[in-house]
Amino acid sequence: MSSIKINTQETNNETILKFVSNTILINGGSYEFNNIDEAKDSHLAQQLFYLPFVKKILITANFIAIQRYDIVQWDDVEEEVREQIENYLQEGNTLVKEETKKKDAVEVYAEVTPNPAVMKFGSNKALTQTDVEFKNIEEASKSSPLAQELFGFPFVKEIFISENYVSITKYDMIEWNEVHQEIRTFIRSYIQDGKTIIQELPKQQTKQNVEIPKEDLTDTEAKIVDILDEYIKPAVASDGGNIAFQSYDKETKRVSVILQGACSGCPSSTVTLKNGIETMLKDMLPNLINEVVAING
Numbered sequence: 001m002s003s004i005k006i007n008t009q010e011t012n013n014e015t016i017l018k019f020v021s022n023t024i025l026i027n028g029g030s031y032e033f034n035n036i037d038e039a040k041d042s043h044l045a046q047q048l049f050y051l052p053f054v055k056k057i058l059i060t061a062n063f064i065a066i067q068r069y070d071i072v073q074w075d076d077v078e079e080e081v082r083e084q085i086e087n088y089l090q091e092g093n094t095l096v097k098e099e100t101k102k103k104d105a106v107e108v109y110a111e112v113t114p115n116p117a118v119m120k121f122g123s124n125k126a127l128t129q130t131d132v133e134f135k136n137i138e139e140a141s142k143s144s145p146l147a148q149e150l151f152g153f154p155f156v157k158e159i160f161i162s163e164n165y166v167s168i169t170k171y172d173m174i175e176w177n178e179v180h181q182e183i184r185t186f187i188r189s190y191i192q193d194g195k196t197i198i199q200e201l202p203k204q205q206t207k208q209n210v211e212i213p214k215e216d217l218t219d220t221e222a223k224i225v226d227i228l229d230e231y232i233k234p235a236v237a238s239d240g241g242n243i244a245f246q247s248y249d250k251e252t253k254r255v256s257v258i259l260q261g262a263c264s265g266c267p268s269s270t271v272t273l274k275n276g277i278e279t280m281l282k283d284m285l286p287n288l289i290n291e292v293v294a295i296n297g
Helices: 043-049 074-090 137-141 145-150 176-192 219-238 269-284
Strands: 006-010 016-021 031-033 054-059 063-068 108-112 118-123 132-134 156-161 165-170 241-249 254-261 291-294
Touching (some): 006 074, 016 074, 031 043, 043 054, 043 074, 063 074, 108 176, 118 176, 132 137, 137 145, 145 156, 145 165, 145 176, 165 176, 219 241, 219 269, 254 269, 269 291
Parallel strands (some): 254 291
Antiparallel strands (some): 006 016, 016 063, 031 054, 118 165, 132 156, 156 165, 241 254
């Protein structure tokens, strides 16, 4: 079993702190506990509620978010809590008795995207907290059983899994109206059966799976990421895609991004990149941006 490491991450709410794991903690979905009685299926959550400042706990695929009461500040207690969580997990203890959770109704819907080769399959259930993209079955076999099985369909070319949807790129051998219902039914059954979505985060960061910690960004880079997160990503996610920040060259004032899901290879992505993202960044960060390029566009 790989060594589990827990790092802390601030949120927009100063009372809530994320304790982020380098490994998958639970299968797709999440668990929210408001008190120790609700946490009967999670021994760790019950332990944490014995801390007098713990108000609420949320457990997801790769992080535990804790909301505190105002009797303390996170600076005073976060290291104690981080060590408690990390030690508990490193001992191989079960985080949540997932089989006891009542199965909820699962809905999966298919949506066309601006990219004719890509269809988005959205779900009313959380699938992952970390966006992942797979170019082939070999990549999927190391991380995602769901993606691995989807590659069993001969027309599936690439797969992008985000928070609550799967974007699938097909080969030209077939039309979506011939197969989208089959894929929708398959994904719905897979989620309904409680099967593993992502069993392990990719060990090697690639251009397709990269998240740069905000503490490693310069001031300008952090502003670029904030603009992408707030204004750009919600729009492209609705179309089954994602745009991730890759780098910023201070000398040339060039922003490099990565296109994922429906955005990758989309005929309209260049127009969106230039007329949408580039224009917005130039307006919001005057004299700091010359151009925006997609390194995989």
